[in-house]
Amino acid sequence: MSAPTAPRPADDHGPGRGPVGQLLRGVGAYLLVALALGFFALPMLWLAAAPFDRHPGVTASLPEFTLDSFRRLWHNPNAVDSLASSLVLAVGSAVLVVGLSALAAYALSRVRLRGRDGLLYALLLLSSIVTGTAAMVPIFLLAAELNLVDSYLGVILVLTGGLLPAAIFILKDFMDTTPRSYEESARVFGASPLRVMKDVVVPVVRPGLATVGVWTVAQVWGNFLIPFLLLRSPDKSPAAVVMYTFYTEGGQPDLALISTFSLLYSLPVVLMFLFVSRRYGFRFHGGIKA
Amino acid sequence: MADITLNWLAKVYPGGVRALGGVDLTVRDGEFFALLGPSGCGKSTLLRTIAGLEAATGGSVHIGGRDVTALPPGDRGIAMVFQDYALFPHMTVTENIAYPLKIKKVGRAERTAKARETAEELGLGHLGERRPGQLSGGQQQRAALARAMACHPGVFLLDEPLSNLDARMRLEARTFLKKLQRELGVTTVFVTHDQAEALALADRVAVMEGGELRQVGTPTEVFRRPAGTFVASFIGSTPMNLLEARVTDGGRAVLVAGRELPVPEHAASLVAEGEKLVYGIRPEYLRWSDEAVGAALEGTVSVVENLGSAQLVTLECADGTTSVQVVVPEDHEPAVGTRGWAVPRGERALLYRDGSLVTAAPAPAAQVPA
Secondary structure, eight states: OTTTTTTGGGGGSSGGSHHHHHHHHHHHHHHHHHHHHHHHHHHHHHHHHGGSSSSSSSSSOOOOBOHHHHHHHHSSSSHHHHHHHHHHHHHHHHHHHHHHHHHHHHHHHHHHTTHHHHHHHHHHHHHHHTGGGGHHHHHHHHHHTTOOTOOOHHHHHHHHHHHHHHHHHHHHHHHTOOOHHHHHHHHHHHHHHHIIIIIIIIIHHHHHHHHHHHHHHHHHHHHHHHHHHHHHSSGGGHHHGGGGOOOOOTTBBOHHHHHHHHHHHHHHHHHHEEEHHHHOOOOOOSSOOO | OOOOOEEEEEOTTTOOOOEEEEEEEETTTTOOEEEOOOOSSSSHHHHHHHHHHSSOOOEEETTTTEEEEEEOOOTTTEHHHOTTTOOOTSSOOOHHHHHHHHTTTTOHHHHHHHHHHHHHHHHHHTTTTSOGGOOOOOHHHHHHHHHHHHEEEEEEEEEEETTOOHHHHHHHHHHHHHHHHHHOOOOEEEEESSSHHHHHHHHHHEEEEEEEEEEEHHHHHHOOOOOOHHHHHHSSOOOEEEEEEEGGGGTTTEEETTTTEEEEEEGGOOTTOOOOEEEEEEGGGGEEEOOOOOOHHHEEEEEEEEEEEEEEEEEEEEEESSSSEEHHHHHHHHOOOOOEEEEEGGGGOEETTTTTEEEOOOOOOOOOOO
16 A cells, blocks of 8 residues: 555565466466467368378478379369269258258247157157168168169258258257247238248248258268268269278378368368358357357 | 127137137227236237137127138238237338238339338338347337338237337337327227226226126226226226225215225115125325314324325224225325324225125216217
């Protein structure tokens, strides 16, 4: 009180409390953060550097610049086709998942049904089995019976089936937070149920639809097992499966091709995230609320 | 323009919950009509059944002479304003107001012009391009009203139109709403749990309890002559005093808290000596006196509540169990602990037998402006 400019006595207690100790602690904290960041950034750096490197290794290093890898990839018969194939599977599944889950979630949110929540949880639980390894044999047999082996439709249907429960779960939450008075108001003005859906419900839950769409595309884009098993001809294989074939004759992974292809493979998903996030804004607040 | 007739309208929810137990009601053309009651009394269900959002399980609804009981909401010639206004958040104010016209397949240019004009009438002209989220509560309410007006319905249905506004805005909006209804002359039914709102706005009020109408009448009628003790205790900003009474003096007086009070004239020949009744008198209809008066309730002042321009004084009567509330004008403030007398205005006192009013007189003159 009497000398407000003097350092407070408490500051001089112990070695860690002085200005030097504070500095050391600060440096330590930053070092820790830098290490953690480096740990996560290194693979990204490798992904950014290796495709342009003449002799890529498993370490991230400044590349000896070349575009050779891209040239080789362009001439690989399956590489470019596989990206198109991935796109077909991803977009097809996304359309089905968004459309079907929107209808189901709307109905489940609006209709009083006994055991509704139990049903949803059971579906959610089972869905991880449907697309998991456990059910692969019956799914393959089923697809064979239905003539859906080696067809995009078969893969799309299986993937859609696996993703629907989670999509319904997410969208139902969005639907639940949409006041019923919006729909009732439109109904009083004479709008038909489909009209209410189109004019009111869909625009209001659009962020939810966008979320589910993006999530579906990302899931399908990264799925390896199902297209690997169900698509027999190499020219139909999506990117995730084709990447698996980039080995040298000696059985060594062809790092140049793999890294280049990985970069091309991840770009569309990143771009889509950026676009959708700018357009609609993701609305995840502690869970799956709008 | 249209009148509304409800015949024995009933609504039982699946599971057996009876929300409406046979409601008979006629709302006249151009009338401003209030459905009033505590929460859970069925007033909102009644409004929603008129709108067609709930299907009636019995009886019929006629709007403008047409049986609409089985028609969907859109074909009933009504417009509804919801408690939360239900403005679509993804549309601008103009688009919101134009939406009903869009459904009715009015061309874009025409409906936009119509929406702008309606918005202008309600003082929203400069807000047309805003989204509902950017409007204040009062502006949202006006936008919702404009949307309802734009399609020229025969009937307006308003669900708790003022309850989402703060106290100050509410009074302003109340005056605005009443003026608007007068100007448009559209039959309007609104739901409220606030008796002051119902009395202030409506031409006639229906008081509901347990899915049934307890009384239908002008604000004056339901305030001065409640048909039952439920209505008596529900209506009025200070609740009516309802006191145990016994008829004495050959049917000319009632004994209330040990004091003899005259039987009101309109009930004079209808009571029998020794009968137990409930004596009802509003705090506003009791006159305060510091000196002993003959036909008056007597007691000690226990609480004085300031109402602004008056005080609400609670008297503990001599029998120790009865307490009476009296409104005392502002120029006189009785101190707590002093003795006082409350003199009923004889013609305003009411007697209730088994919860319903004992009276021979016709209802007081309706004060409905022509």
